[in-house]
Amino acid sequence: MTDNLTFDSHERAEMQGTSPRLAVSGISKRYGVVQALDDVSFDVSAGQIHALVGENGSGKSTVVGIISGTVQPDAGVISIDGGAVTSRRTADSQRAGAITVFQDGSLIKDLSVAQNLYLGTDRAQRPAYRRIVAWATELLASHGIRIDPTMKAGDLAPGDRQLLEIIRAISREPKILILDEATSALDAQGVDTVLLLMRQVASRGTAVLFVTHRLSEVERVADTVTVLRDGRYQGTHDAPTTALQRLVELMAGTRVDMEFPERSDQSNGKVLLQAKDLAGPGFGPVDVELRAGEIVGIAGADGNGQLALLRGLASLGETHGHVRTGGTSIRSYRMAVERGVVLLGSDRKNESLFSALSVGDNIGIGVLGRLSSMGFMRLKRERSFIEDSIEEYRIRVGNPRQLPSELSGGNQQKVALSRVLAMDPRVVLIDEPTQGVDVRSRMDIYRLLRQVADKGHAVVVVSSDASELAGMCDRVLVMSRGRLTAELPGLGVTEEQIVGAFAIEHAADPGAVLDSADQVVVDGPADRPRRFAGIANRETMRVVALAALVVCLTVFAQAKTGSFTDPTNLYILSLVLFPIAAVSAAQYFVLLVGGIDVSVGAAMTLAVVLMSSWATAGSVATVLLAGAVVALVLGVVVGGVNTFLVERLRIVPVIATIATMGIVGGVCYMLRPTPSGAIAPALGDALMLTTVGPIPAALVVLGLLFVVVDVVLRNSGAGLRMRAVGLDSQYADRLGVPARRVRVACYLLCSALAGVGGVILAAQVGVGDPNVGSSFTLLSIAAPILGGAALQGGRGLLIGSLLGTVVLVISQNLVTLLALNDGVSLVLPGVLTLLALMSSSDGAVKLWLWRARPRGHGETG
The missing domain is CATH 1.10.3470 (ABC transporter involved in vitamin B12 uptake, BtuC)
Structure with missing residues (x-):
């Protein structure tokens, strides 16, 4: 299927009109002392897939916000189909023809799949409300997606939620489709699905603006690519002929080492955490041992129990079985934290960060005991600790008093990671550690996690990026339908072997995957819950x-x-x-x-x-x-x-x-x-x-x-x-x-x-x-x-x-x-x-x- 997604640039060029479908002209935006954008301009033509890349904090999300109507620019003009968009409301941007799939989503989790689809659909395209379930079923099926439309959106796997958002956007037949990190939570099959949908939409004359950190996807699908660095325009390039290393250098302003940290054999390390007959909603029973000095990856097709297992290892949720560390059974997450087992979720907004606290408070909240004496904060000690953490983790922040929501997604992830690692945990459990993170920050995170392991701790990573697991992990556990089906050695394993290990097992579920150049069917595992008390x-x-x-x-x-x-x-x-x-x-x-x-x-x-x-x-x-x-x-x-x-x-x-x-x-x-x-x-x-x-x-x-x-x-x-x-x-x-x-x-x-x-x-x-x-x-x-x-x-x-x-x-x-x-x-x-x-x-x-x-x-x- 990957071969089917490498497109002929001449064929695409024939579909692109002479006048741009989207024109971004001289836009600027300042947040306090931070200049998020400075005189940025670029065009996207009809039928063109245009990638927008840059490091975290380079201004990509601000560009998306301005085009979509959620951010008011200080200067500049946005034109859609030749008409300037002067109103700065989302509804007005959508009426002009720009539909956005946002990085942090827009599904309302307490509503059903059908209700979410209905809300995001243009009034002229909506059915009678009493028909929304049948209508949603037909809409999803027309794109090869089989998801129960009565299911609560919050119960969908992250990848399914992203696919649902994309289908909803595409169904509106937009003039401009903006995808902000639309593949960040998807496995290999989901990425193929989205890239294929992008091709289909572009072939109908839609201009596609694709914001991503995954440069391999730019290479596979984009016609042109615009690079931002520190809010400034670094040029627009022909994607098929521009080397990825060159894009990285343009993004970073310097040469970036793209090698994973070296690994060593840790098979004889001390067992730090042991799970036996561990089971819960969506997974199990599972037996796992985590050893000192190793990074263990958990792989699988999206929604096959990887995240549920990770949370189970932290004793979060209603699980049963046994989790032991240091000879003590863990029965709650509070006990887990007290014994050095810490979980960092991928949902930064709701789980990983305290949104009402400043960046500095988030960094130091896990180690208040070290920063205080006799119950009183030592402000100088706290300030020094926060400054050292910002420097060590290369967090781009104007002031530690800023709120996390004012930072880019990658910098938010670094804040969350610094908070967790500051607690010096024995076992670190991380879901999607580099989701929405640029290349240089990815390498920083890989280096930090390897340093944690080398200190004698254990790290467990759930990732939808098989190449990340292959390059970083000492062992890779493969899951299918809630069970562990294979264990692969980290040294020498390839991305293809990891994907093959779970794809073959997952395909045993009838109708799970339809391999076709024209349609991709994504279906959840057989044991995914379908009960929704709406x-x-x-x-x-x-x-x-x-x-x-x-x-x-x-x-x-x-x-x-x-x-x-x-x-x-x-x-x-x-x-x-x-x-x-x-x-x-x-x-x-x-x-x-x-x-x-x-x-x-x-x-x-x-x-x-x-x-x-x-x-x-x-x-x-x-x-x-x-x-x-x-x-x-x-x-x-x-x-x-x-x-x-x-x-x-x-x-x-x-x-x-x-x-x-x-x-x-x-x-x-x-x-x-x-x-x-x-x-x-x-x-x-x-x-x-x-x-x-x-x-x-x-x-x-x-x-x-x-x-x-x-x-x-x-x-x-x-x-x-x-x-x-x-x-x-x-x-x-x-x-x-x-x-x-x-x-x-x-x-x-x-x-x-x-x-x-x-x-x-x-x-x-x-x-x-x-x-x-x-x-x-x-x-x-x-x-x-x-x-x-x-x-x-x-x-x-x-x-x-x-x-x-x-x-x-x-x-x-x-x-x-x-x-x-x-x-x-x-x-x-x-x-x-x-x-x-x-x-x-x-x-x-x-x-x-x-x-x-x-x-x-x-x-x-």
Whole structure:
């Protein structure tokens, strides 16, 4: 297949037009003291595969960000198909025809494969939402990819996630396809797949900008290559005729030694870690011994249990079997770290680095004991240690106080590696140590890992790059379908032998690989989990559980009092529930997009105060119209203040809405210093006197509206986009979802619905009271959380919020009926909310799924 990917440059030249499809002209960008780009220009023609290369920190990702609309340049012009792109939003760049596959991805892990594909597809190409599973199946199959579209995206192997992102981008038929390190997590077969897809896309006239550190791939697929160094343009060259060593020299500005460190036979070294019958989700049982002085590689087709084994050796996750070091059994990752076994994951954003801490803090956090005395940091010692680490690991950073997110991917990897190695571990477990790292940095990392091994430690490396394993490792363990199938000696082994060892075994799975110049089918191993307890299923389970809890509480209350279900008591409970249900719906929409609004109680109070001035007399129609006007005014004014503070001034939502709460509360006291101003009785007649059984008809209508809105949100693209913003706002924005607009709409809707709750409350109290809504804020948060909403966003149902409200009201009524202390009514909502937050955590769900899995013969848990 590799031969099929070496293309005829004359054939490609015939497809390339005279005018460039993408023109980058004089772009510059500065971050503080660092000049990331300085007057960079290059063109990409239609039908051309144009590689962009450079060392880490050379400015490649900044170029990608500017073209894609995620970064605002200081100077320069981007033209797509002859038209200048002046707007700097991702959606505008996509509308112009530039689609980007980002280095750190844009899949929203809590959504299914089909939902992720749907979000990233142009509106004109999307199917009806009810057909997304069938549509996604057809789309993936058309590119030779077999992945279950109902599977949770976060459960896919890293390589499958990258392939999915590329398929999603290609399906939009872009004018310009930008691939930022699109092959970094792929094995040899996956790389072939992507390079073949690039060829197919280019043959249809798409301009492809391929950002990579793997120069061998540039040699195989690119027509032209542009080199950056320190943010400056180093020229554009003909890829087929330019030697790789020359590209490396242009990237580095000097000659770079591209040899792996020397190895020695360590077969008789002391055993530092031993695993016996080790098994867990996706791998095992496995027996492994790690010896002092050796680097052990783990190879295999993507998703065959390599990473699961690595995490199992660190006692991370739900594993069983035995892992021993120094004669002691390790039962948790904390024990592993205490005994010198440390894991460095490839997910720098979520696992390897503390994103909220500075680069310097990340480097020193693992050795605080060495940098302090009597519990106090020795600042001079810490500063010296950080400076020495930056120099030793050649980390390109403007200032140690910078955040890791401000560095290039390769420099982030060096920071993570320095933190781990500073702890002087006995066993180092590393997943993809050079993913997204340039050639010179790769050699630095190989040298550092060999130094660690030569000091008498053991190093285990999982890598999708077989040439890396062949050149660096003393032993290579080959995995297929979760089992160790071969062990190859490091000295003398070749890349072809490693790939052959797992490819032959993996091909034993029928349909695993289709070797064709036109189509490559990538399928996971037979034992890859396909069970996905989706968000929708979990929300349904929560609603059913809450409904059962309401029934149990009702039965208990009736048994204790004998009068709980009397119509009069149910009517009184409904009146209490009515305004809380409305304001919990208001809070629900903000929670759905990952925000929070603690000004809702003050907004309800202001609605009551305004109604005491604007609805003092008149018919039902008149007072209801006044109520609608009040809700609209509050939505625009209070919601507008909140959105200005949160979205424009970037103030944390809870702080911003506390400020709004204070302002609105002050306005209430200015308008009504004391309770006064009678509200028209017609409002109470309309909202409370007409009943369905013992329940006010207006409350029944509200409940039905909740159900209708839930159905719409769960079965429409609009609802999916709202959830996507809550689950991962940055990735949603990359997919073309206008995240800021969605959040603004939800804050405005929240204040408007809080106004509706205030109108309902006004009907009950009948007078303008400046304190009447203060107790509703906590209840407005507790009810949707009980109903399945999450502070992280993206979860929950409106009907769940209503049931949560019912649970709170019944619980508080029980406090009165059972003559309990009044303080219990204040404690209860907080306790129930905490329990709801704990029970809805992803960790609890994953643990339940693991324990509920089908088990093989002889397996115990």
